[in-house]
Amino acid sequence: MFSAPRGVPDYIPPTSAAFVHVRSTLTRAAELAGYGYVELPVFEDTALFARGVGESTDVVSKEMYTFLDRGDRSITLRPEGTAGVMRAVIEHSLDRGQLPVKLYYAGQFFRAEAPQAGRYRQFHQVGIEAIGVDDPALDAEVIAVGDAGFRALGLTGYRLEITSLGDSNCRPAYRELLQAFLAKLPLDEATRQRAELNPLRVLDDKRPEVRALVADAPLMVDHLCDACREHYELVKAYLTELGVKFVENPxxxxxxxxxxxxxxxxxxxxxxxxxxxGGGGRYDGLMAQLGGQELSGVGFGLGVDRALLAAQAEGVLPEFSRVDVIGVPLGEAARARLVAIAGELRAAGVRTDLVYGGKSMKAGFKVADRSGARVALVLGERDLESGQIGIKTLATGEQVSVALTDVVEAVRKAL
Known part of the structure; x- marks a missing residue:
């Protein structure tokens, strides 16, 4: 017997309905802010991620699914979305038109991490990217879109943390300051090498002993240049205007x-x-690094899997049902007529199913009750002769008869 690969979740009914609800709610927030959809390849040239994400990151150095294709080209399953979006913007010259370019995406991403609750090797994200304008109001908009998506799900038990990581003007001096601080610490060899490549990575180390060592490390937010500090202050001011609550995490x-x-x-x-x-930020040098113009960008990736877990934990998911109406035929002629009625209801936008397999009335209603439908259509041979059909409200058991010719309108009113 086959099983799904370790760390790759299946979403099957009824959980799959909740998954789709979460994903569509998050994408709807992007659509309301004017973002257009972009569908990206699931795999790309490995160099795109190595150059765009960063050689020193765990994503590139440890977690990517990389392989040679039949043409001996190095291919990688996408570990994140921004580099692929930027490649598409450059390739299709979207950056030559009206700016900012505002795009959103949704799909699967892949990282070879140790699986645990909420961390999968195949995971799903909804992301947005706003490219081409360096405006703190745009930063605030991007953050607000993510916040709006989570609030639309009904989530309340989350917090938004923000900071500024500076830019090419102020980060080099801070990098030297941080490296000088780290050089005095009794770090292991692997961590010391990481400090040489990207000292910020050391501040992100999850080991308690390393966290204790860097507790007094200098912070980027205290060494911003005037332009970055002004940008950061404006972002916070716009978030306040938008009613988005946040805490600073330097x-x-x-x-x-x-x-x-x-x-x-x-x-x-x-x-x-x-x-x-979910999370994200501004990436002002990425487009040029990938061979495009020197344009800024800002975006996020929101975890659909984790948002679903959060919604389940808070108990804010609505009730889901497969269908609104289910037909219960009693006899062959009744089944033929209900097949036609089901087609009419579906054409009218009503989710409709039938009880199949020639079941008895008792067995048919057991199927109807398990379907989650609100209404059952009951049709037998005598009903056909009289031109009537029964409409039964499954929650209450109340049933009324209507003319077969009026069934579609009667069902829509009953719903």
Missing amino acids: RMVRGLDYYTKTTFEFVHDGLGAQSGI
């Missing part, structure tokens, strides 16, 4: 190297160790 370090200036994360403490349900 120790935040994102797992990808391309972030500059505004950086943020949505955190839900009800999920245990994997508490991040």
